[in-house]
Amino acid sequence: MEKSIITKELISEHGLSEEEYQRILEILGREPTITELGIFSVMWSEHASYKNSIALLKTLPREGIGLLTKTGEENAGVVDIGDNLAVAFKIESHNHPSALEPYQGAATGVGGIMRDIFTMGARPIASLNSLRFGNLDTPEVRHLLKNVVRGIADYGNCLGVPTVAGEIYFEHSYTTNPLINVMTVGILEHQDLTTAGAYGPGNYVLVVGSATGRDGIHGATFASEELTEKSEKKRTSVQVGDPFTEKLLLEATLEIIKHDLIVGIQDMGAAGLTCCTSEMSAKANTGMDIDVSLVPQRETGMTPYEIMLSESQERMLVVVKPENLQKVEKIFTKWDLHSVKIGEVTNDKILRVRNNGKIVAEIPTESLVAGFGAPVYHRQKEKPKYLNRLNSFDITSIHKPDNYNQILVDLLKSPNIASKNYVYHQYDYMVQINSIVAPGSDSAVCRIKNSNKAIAMTVDCNGPYCYLNPYEGAKGAVAEACRNIICAGAKPLAITNCLNFGNPYNKEVYWAFAEVIRGISDACREFGTPVTGGNVSFYNESPGGAVYPTPVIGMIGILEDLNFATTQYFQHADDIIVLLGEHCNEIGASEYLKLRIGEPIANAPKVDLIYEKKVQNVCYQAIRQGIVSSAHDCSEGGLAVALAESCFNRECLFGAKIDLHLIYRPDFELFGEQHSRIILSINKKNLPQLMKIAHKEDVNIIEIGKVTFDKKFRINNFIDIDVENLFDNWYNQIAKLME
Amino acid sequence: MRFNIIVFPGSNCDYDTYFVLKNVFHCKVDFIWHKQDKLKNADCVILPGGFSYGDYLRPGAIASFSPIMQELKKFAQRGGLVLGICNGFQMLLEMGLLPGSLMLNNTLSFICRNVYIKVINMHTPFTNTIAEKNVLKIPIAHKEGNYFIDEEKLKELQKNNQIVFQYCDKQGNTTEYTNPNGSVNNIAGIINKNGNVLGMMPHPERASEMILGSDDGKFIFQSIIASTFANHHKI
Structure with a gap:
């Protein structure tokens, strides 16, 4: 073994607590070598071990019909969609790397989540992203946005996976700590479902893909601490992506899976070789004996420590039966990729690492892995003091506006509401020719070739809601995701989540985290959409404080018949416009209130989950009965913005003439963001049929106006403005701010 | 076919x-791996995007040295139909089968969206069924699609009727405003002098x-199929 030289400083530099180091001594019965210290350090980092979140994560609803994987145990969640097909999907964050190096940080975020999908045996068919930045009036934020988008575009476009949907919000809280969450969805046939287990002692362990360099060493540890001025020096913790190699890896991997040549496979993401070897063997109740000197290296003089901890991109660990070695090598050679045997699966449950035969680490695999022997902590919680001040804000103290036209224009120009075409036109959203509903509508819809089915996808979260009320905000995120899926004509299936928070050792942050878990749980139970997996990202803080609690929900839904795919855009002049749901008597946490006051304030809108589900049922049934021309969920900006967006059909702009019988204050009715509201446009003759469905579900339905050809947007005597004017303001605002 | x-x-x-080609046109289609050196009874070879x-x-520079490309050159010289789409267009320029070059878009970014293109030359094997509809709605998705050629060679292209597609609006107007990427003369696609090699973004x-x-893109595949059929018939 290597001679140990462990000092107190070294332990603390590795982010390990005194208590954790004592545990290492107990597990090993001796001092660790430097390589072992590195291995424990990354595996017990927050990023890899989920040590501060796993106890709560286990309370999320994880059971459901058609789940083909157990939550958190594989690279991604997999859901059966019938006809021997299944969907693999997952969301992940790449926040810290992107804060320092936005282009590479975002690009490698895409690369990582793609590998999680194709290692399941699924071909990625779509990618989504959920991004948070500070306000666009600072050049630093514009730099971040521009390069994050370029990074996502260059990587995803080259790979040939369409980026079909997403969301972007701009709030002061994210100024120095942007959030970059990326989701990928893949399709597989059941027999190709692949595991991440190193089964079968005696089987060979292969490293495939790119050569290993010194990039990204300690990336996982880096992601598990707050960003400070010193973080700039950790720029080398950010990996560099090569989408071309990833494309080859994608094709080669799917080819070996198709030929049934592998036992197990895992992406080398955070914590690289260390994470793969320990997780794959712990999962299979086996061990591994590897020699790092065999790993292809692109730099000279790399130590075992560096090879084990490197996060070089586009690499995977593959376990194969000895008799299949040659066939696997032949396929990787065809794609000009390395595939090198570095060791074997053993039955002693020990991760044994050698360097030229000499043992440099020997650790019981289980002791390293989340869900097995890695530490589990329960942190203290405390309701934040800021909430009382913010929640008790009296919304009626706001004067009624004088000029509703101007408010509507200002809301449409708010970067949170304005069209994101500046972004999505940089993404290839059409490659693979499945995108039947393009970016911009409530959900993206991709057909599944050679079938009549399609998949609807969305990512949703309103950070300010979660800041002002984490429980209701989290419920709202799930409810809105569901509503978006329903509005596309699909049935919600399951979710993946990416939980972005500050430092879990801060009691207030942890309280919000626990509230969010409770909110997601309640909502997912009600909607029957289990949590299939996801990612927790803590330490999203900078000297200015923590980001808003931001639990991003990625949801997929199924259309059994793709002909029912529906968009938010009005289709025919003279269709009537109908509001499903109730009048709105609140403006808490709304964009409108932010416009008036300058910050997110008051309380987030509450979700009545039972009513929400009924509203969604009505919408779904109406679409399935073929009587709906368009369906759009009311969210940021409220009813008025939702109506305006429905007019923005790119093929042909429409107008709307709305006569709304007001019960409450007009600005509350028009701009409040109450949940459980959907706007439908339908042919007048179908109104009785729609009413029948609504009455059966006991859902309120209000005929509020009609679609017009004249390109005028009118609401009672409050708003009267040209749609082209609204459209131009909405469509071009972000590009203007980026100039 | x-x-x-x-x-x-x-x-x-x-x-x-x-x-x-398989599902809409029910044609025979083969993938040819770039390391192969023979085509497979092709009537038309497509260099795909990517x-x-x-x-x-x-873009396209390294691919133009792949083993199959020698065979492709001979195929083109014999008059075989070659269609290069996007990255395939870039390859045809790198190989010298078409003149000019494709530069970074003048927006400096990748652009993916639907555009309209005007069919300038309807007498090619790739466009001969378009007659009644000369404006097509077809998407672009590229970062390097800004076509450049010097003035002298541009005149030559025009003289020989080699400009096949130009970016335009819904009504067919070709203006600076309808040019998505800065291409010279709004050029979206050109053909060689012999009229059998087409490159388009x-x-x-x-x-x-x-x-x-x-489904305006169908006209192009339909034309290829129709002209191949006519050609076979002649023989």
Whole structure:
């Protein structure tokens, strides 16, 4: 073994607590070598071990019909969609790397989540992203946005996976700590479902893909601490992506899976070789004996420590039966990729690492892995003091506006509401020719070739809601995701989540985290959409404080018949416009209130989950009965913005003439963001049929106006403005701010 | 009618093109791996879109040295039909089968969206069934699609009727405003002098089914099939 030289400083530099180091001594019965210290350090980092979140994560609803994987145990969640097909999907964050190096940080975020999908045996068919930045009036934020988008575009476009949907919000809280969450969805046939287990002692362990360099060493540890001025020096913790190699890896991997040549496979993401070897063997109740000197290296003089901890991109660990070695090598050679045997699966449950035969680490695999022997902590919680001040804000103290036209224009120009075409036109959203509903509508819809089915996808979260009320905000995120899926004509299936928070050792942050878990749980139970997996990202803080609690929900839904795919855009002049749901008597946490006051304030809108589900049922049934021309969920900006967006059909702009019988204050009715509201446009003759469905579900339905050809947007005597004017303001605002 | 689609490492519109030719046009289609040196009874060879070799060096530059490309050159010299789409267009320029070059878009970014293109030359094997409709709605998706050629050679292109497609608006007006990427003369696609090698930036395979928002791209594949049929008939 290597001679140990462990000092107190070294332990603390590795982010390990005194208590954790004592545990290492107990597990090993001796001092660790430097390589072992590195291995424990990354595996017990927050990023890899989920040590501060796993106890709560286990309370999320994880059971459901058609789940083909157990939550958190594989690279991604997999859901059966019938006809021997299944969907693999997952969301992940790449926040810290992107804060320092936005282009590479975002690009490698895409690369990582793609590998999680194709290692399941699924071909990625779509990618989504959920991004948070500070306000666009600072050049630093514009730099971040521009390069994050370029990074996502260059990587995803080259790979040939369409980026079909997403969301972007701009709030002061994210100024120095942007959030970059990326989701990928893949399709597989059941027999190709692949595991991440190193089964079968005696089987060979292969490293495939790119050569290993010194990039990204300690990336996982880096992601598990707050960003400070010193973080700039950790720029080398950010990996560099090569989408071309990833494309080859994608094709080669799917080819070996198709030929049934592998036992197990895992992406080398955070914590690289260390994470793969320990997780794959712990999962299979086996061990591994590897020699790092065999790993292809692109730099000279790399130590075992560096090879084990490197996060070089586009690499995977593959376990194969000895008799299949040659066939696997032949396929990787065809794609000009390395595939090198570095060791074997053993039955002693020990991760044994050698360097030229000499043992440099020997650790019981289980002791390293989340869900097995890695530490589990329960942190203290405390309701934040800021909430009382913010929640008790009296919304009626706001004067009624004088000029509703101007408010509507200002809301449409708010970067949170304005069209994101500046972004999505940089993404290839059409490659693979499945995108039947393009970016911009409530959900993206991709057909599944050679079938009549399609998949609807969305990512949703309103950070300010979660800041002002984490429980209701989290419920709202799930409810809105569901509503978006329903509005596309699909049935919600399951979710993946990416939980972005500050430092879990801060009691207030942890309280919000626990509230969010409770909110997601309640909502997912009600909607029957289990949590299939996801990612927790803590330490999203900078000297200015923590980001808003931001639990991003990625949801997929199924259309059994793709002909029912529906968009938010009005289709025919003279269709009537109908509001499903109730009048709105609140403006808490709304964009409108932010416009008036300058910050997110008051309380987030509450979700009545039972009513929400009924509203969604009505919408779904109406679409399935073929009587709906368009369906759009009311969210940021409220009813008025939702109506305006429905007019923005790119093929042909429409107008709307709305006569709304007001019960409450007009600005509350028009701009409040109450949940459980959907706007439908339908042919007048179908109104009785729609009413029948609504009455059966006991859902309120209000005929509020009609679609017009004249390109005028009118609401009672409050708003009267040209749609082209609204459209131009909405469509071009972000590009203007980026100039 | 048999199409060959050449697959390079990094091609990503190969399957899309294959799917359309198989499922919409019911043609025989073969993938040809770039390391092969023989085509397979091709009537038309398609160089698909994507990022061959990750666009390293220059888009299409490394692919133009693949073993199959020698065979492709001979095929083109014999008068065989060759269609280069997007990255395939870039390869045809790198190989010298078409004149000019494609530079970074003047927006400096990747652009993916539907555009309209005007069919300038309807007397090519790729456009001869378009007659009644000379404006097509077809998407573009590229970062390097800004076509450049010097003035002298541009005149030559015009004289020989080699400009096949120009970016335009819905009504067919070709203006600076309808030019998405800065291409000289709004050029979206050109053909060689012999009239058998076409390169175009827009993706007809993405606009061959109404469910995707347009099926104007079908005209191009239809034309190829019709002219091949006519040609066989002659023989």
